[in-house]
Amino acid sequence: MAKGNRVGITLQCTEAAKEGKPPSRYVTTKNKTKTTDKLELMKYNKFLRRHTLHREVK
Numbered sequence: 774m775a776k777g778n779r780v781g782i783t784l785q786c787t788e789a790a791k792e793g794k795p796p797s798r799y800v801t802t803k804n805k806t807k808t809t810d811k812l813e814l815m816k817y818n819k820f821l822r823r824h825t826l827h828r829e830v831k
Contacts, residue, residue, distance in 0.1 A: 778806045784827035786818045794820040799827060 779802045789796040797818040811829040818825045 778804050780805050782812060782829050783831045784812065784814060784816060785830045786816075786821075786825050787828050788825045789818060789820060792821065794818075796820075797825075797827070803829075 781800065781802050784799040784801065786796040786798075797816070797820060799816055801812075803812055813826060813828050815824045816827040817823070818827075
């Protein structure tokens with residue numbers, strides 16, 4: 774269980790749906806008081822075989 778201000782989030786690929794491939798997902802945590810907007814990171818998508826932009830979905 775997360776303690777304090779850290780919450781669990783899911784990052785989902787934004788480019789996979791455009792190409793008809795399944796989206797890659799990553800699970801991580803963030804500090805909700807310091808990072809109030811949605812988190813965006815460049816992560817590796819194994820279906821596209823390259824680094825793509827992943828955006829927070831939950």
